[in-house]
Amino acid sequence: xxxxxxxxxxxxxxxxxxxxxxxxxxxxxxxxxxxxxxxxxxxxxxxxxxxxxxxxxxxxxxxxxxxxxxxxxxxxxxxxxxxxxxxxxxxxxxxxxxxxxxxxxxxxxxxxxxxxxxxxxxxxxxxxxxxxxxxxxxxxxxxxxxxxxxxxxxxxxxxxxxxxxxxxxxxxxxxxxxxxxxxxxxxxxxxxxxxxxxxxxxxxxxxxxxxxxxxxxxxxxxxxxxxxxxxxxxxxxxxxxxxxxxxxxxxxxxxxxxxxxxxxxxxxxxxxxxxxxxxxxxxxxxxxxxxxxxxxxxxxxxxxxxxxxxxxxxxxxxxxxxxxxxxxxxxxxxxxxxxxxxxxxxxxxxxxxxxxxxxxxxxxxxxxxxxxxxxxxx
Amino acid sequence: xxxxxxxxxxxxxxxxxxxxxxxxxxxxxxxxxxxxxxxxxxxxxxxxxxxxxxxxxxxxxxxxxxxxxxxxxxxxxxxxxxxxxxxxxxxxxxxxxxxxxxxxxxxxxxxxxxxxxxxxxxxxxxxxxxxxxxxxxxxxxxxxxxxxxxxxxxxxxxxxxxxxxxxxxxxxxxxxxxxxxxxxxxxxxxxxxxxxxxxxxxxxxxxxxxxxxxxxxxxxxxxxxxxxxxxxxxxxxxxxxxxxxxxxxxxxxxxxxxxxxxxxxxxxxxxxxxxxxxxx
Numbered sequence: 001x002x003x004x005x006x007x008x009x010x011x012x013x014x015x016x017x018x019x020x021x022x023x024x025x026x027x028x029x030x031x032x033x034x035x036x037x038x039x040x041x042x043x044x045x046x047x048x049x050x051x052x053x054x055x056x057x058x059x060x061x062x063x064x065x066x067x068x069x070x071x072x073x074x075x076x077x078x079x080x081x082x083x084x085x086x087x088x089x090x091x092x093x094x095x096x097x098x099x100x101x102x103x104x105x106x107x108x109x110x111x112x113x114x115x116x117x118x119x120x121x122x123x124x125x126x127x128x129x130x131x132x133x134x135x136x137x138x139x140x141x142x143x144x145x146x147x148x149x150x151x152x153x154x155x156x157x158x159x160x161x162x163x164x165x166x167x168x169x170x171x172x173x174x175x176x177x178x179x180x181x182x183x184x185x186x187x188x189x190x191x192x193x194x195x196x197x198x199x200x201x202x203x204x205x206x207x208x209x210x211x212x213x214x215x216x217x218x219x220x221x222x223x224x225x226x227x228x229x230x231x232x233x234x235x236x237x238x239x240x241x242x243x244x245x246x247x248x249x250x251x252x253x254x255x256x257x258x259x260x261x262x263x264x265x266x267x268x269x270x271x272x273x274x275x276x277x278x279x280x281x282x283x284x285x286x287x288x289x290x291x292x293x294x295x296x297x298x299x300x301x302x303x304x305x306x307x308x309x310x311x312x313x314x315x316x317x318x319x320x321x322x323x324x325x326x327x328x329x330x331x332x333x334x335x336x337x338x339x340x341x342x343x344x345x346x347x348x349x350x351x352x353x354x355x356x357x358x359x360x361x362x363x364x365x366x367x368x369x370x371x372x373x374x375x376x377x378x
Numbered sequence: 379x380x381x382x383x384x385x386x387x388x389x390x391x392x393x394x395x396x397x398x399x400x401x402x403x404x405x406x407x408x409x410x411x412x413x414x415x416x417x418x419x420x421x422x423x424x425x426x427x428x429x430x431x432x433x434x435x436x437x438x439x440x441x442x443x444x445x446x447x448x449x450x451x452x453x454x455x456x457x458x459x460x461x462x463x464x465x466x467x468x469x470x471x472x473x474x475x476x477x478x479x480x481x482x483x484x485x486x487x488x489x490x491x492x493x494x495x496x497x498x499x500x501x502x503x504x505x506x507x508x509x510x511x512x513x514x515x516x517x518x519x520x521x522x523x524x525x526x527x528x529x530x531x532x533x534x535x536x537x538x539x540x541x542x543x544x545x546x547x548x549x550x551x552x553x554x555x556x557x558x559x560x561x562x563x564x565x566x567x568x569x570x571x572x573x574x575x576x577x578x579x580x581x582x583x584x585x586x587x588x589x590x591x592x593x594x595x596x597x598x599x600x601x602x603x604x605x606x607x608x609x610x611x612x613x614x615x616x617x618x619x620x621x622x623x624x625x626x627x628x629x630x631x632x633x634x635x636x637x638x639x640x641x642x643x644x645x646x647x648x649x650x651x652x653x654x655x656x657x658x
Contacts, residue, residue, distance in 0.1 A: 007503020
């Protein structure tokens with residue numbers, strides 16, 4: 001530059017980065033959002049969002065009232081899958097408990113159950129399930145069936161009435177042996193938090209400056225559009241990485257989630273994912289005039305991004321068109337990397353496709369964002 | 379990088395490198411937003427060391443013109459040069475040579491005085507000894523003492539405005555654009571502000587200032603009156619008043635008053651003759 005007194009790109013970007021950092025860390029509210037909210041989200045997803053079926057409230061109607069019927073109920077509760085909320089000999093109580101929502105499962109043991117079992121006849125028990133939550137219902141029904149079957153087998157063995165053997169299916173889940181949803185969910189929180197923050201801080205950061213009029217003040221200075229972009233996004237990227245570190249630390253140390261793969265690979269994928277998120281944030285800032293507008297636009301992006309990512313709802317069960325749509329979602333690919341690295345110990349060769357997609361999304365996103373950004377400023 | 383501590387070097391650097399070209403010159407400058415013509419074929423030229431006032435009702439096109447000159451907006455048609463550089467093609471080179479301060483108070487309220495100064499120093503490449511000198515100068519000029527750790531948002535408006543002026547000229551630009559710089563401050567603070575502007579002009583800087591305060595207009599060396607995007611008059615304040623006085627005297631039915639009409643009278647008469655101000 002031929003100006004009378006010109007600085008360097010590095011100097012200008014450094015000045016802007018320093019200013020951004022000062023502003024971010026000056027406001028205690030912002031500090032809380034940056035450092036406390038990831039932990040809260042993590043605790044929420046680790047504890048509250050639990051798709052495991054445990055301690056299902058169960059209403060028991062026992063007409064048999066024998067040692068055998070009681071031990072069947074015990075077998076149910078001992079599994080930790082069912083919890084008895086009421087016992088009665090009035091069959092109507094099951095319907096009432098299900099209607100009120102006090103119970104999700106009703107177990108009815110008819111009179112003569114013990115006698116049937118003792119006599120080698122088929123003992124019948126009835127299970128009623130509240131089908132309004134189809135997921136819980138299916139899972140609870142399956143559990144109940146297994147427990148009753150095992151119970152029947154054991155009693156038969158005890159009385160040597162039936163030969164042991166026959167065909168028995170013993171399934172074992174790999175990577176997440178106890179099939180805990182937490183092991184699956186907690187690593188995925190990385191993706192949601194990083195996406196949320198890189199979007200939010202970038203979009204809001206630019207739009208707030210436009211609202212305040214400080215953007216004009218920056219633009220009349222020698223700061224070039226790409227320097228402005230850099231100065232605005234570098235601090236956000238750094239903060240997103242720090243948050244990622246917090247989330248990983250809590251996942252490992254608090255929840256005891258295994259990290260079987262390479263941390264370096266995780267960081268590399270995260271960097272690409274953060275770049276993709278930043279460019280979406282920049283794009284949002286080019287179409288939003290006010291912070292409210294930016295906020296709403298952000299949610300328009302982030303809700304479908306989360307729903308179509310396989311974060312909470314499996315992609316395999318989506319209609320085909322939505323399954324195809326998920327391919328355009330950076331969060332989907334990133335979650336595959338995160339879960340792969342955390343749970344399966346997947347290496348870069350296993351995740352080549354995902355890394356490639358994330359990389360091209362980062363590059364494409366940044367190019368589009370900088371083109372839009374320059375147009376907005378020109 | 380060289381510091382310019384003395385006024386002598388300041389004037390010298392203000393003059394270079396296009397000392398022969400007028401600091402600001404526009405020809406048929408036009409800006410349209412859709413069908414709306416915000417600035418309509420405006421032409422003028424500003425001399426070095428001049429305080430050039432841009433006067434007009436809201437929506438007259440003052441801010442739009444300043445935004446085109448500072449590179450914040452592209453012209454739809456016409457030409458313009460700032461410091462002898464083309465406003466369409468040589469924006470980066472122009473930026474180092476201009477200072478800009480807008481009606482929106484545009485420092486960061488959540489940064490301290492010192493941090494705001496450092497930010498703009500960093501953006502304009504003012505560092506080392508030069509920064510120390512400029513910081514001391516800004517603090518003195520804004521009458522802020524040496525308390526750089528105060529939050530800028532907590533300062534009284536008059537101090538904020540002088541601080542904003544200080545950071546706008548931290549790189550000692552030869553040309554300064556001020557867009558309604560004193561809106562909202564009390565008359566005393568405004569007076570002090572204008573004393574500073576006078577000093578800048580005396581040191582050889584060119585000041586391009588928009589305002590709608592009539593008493594501010596009196597400080598300007600020359601006044602450009604804008605209405606509905608068009609330039610309707612351009613003269614010294616005295617020249618404008620004399621012309622309007624002559625016109626009033628020559629009009630049958632009006633009584634020549636004892637003195638010249640005030641600038642406000644001139645302004646109102648001119649705008650009404652042009653069909654009134656644009657609404658909105």
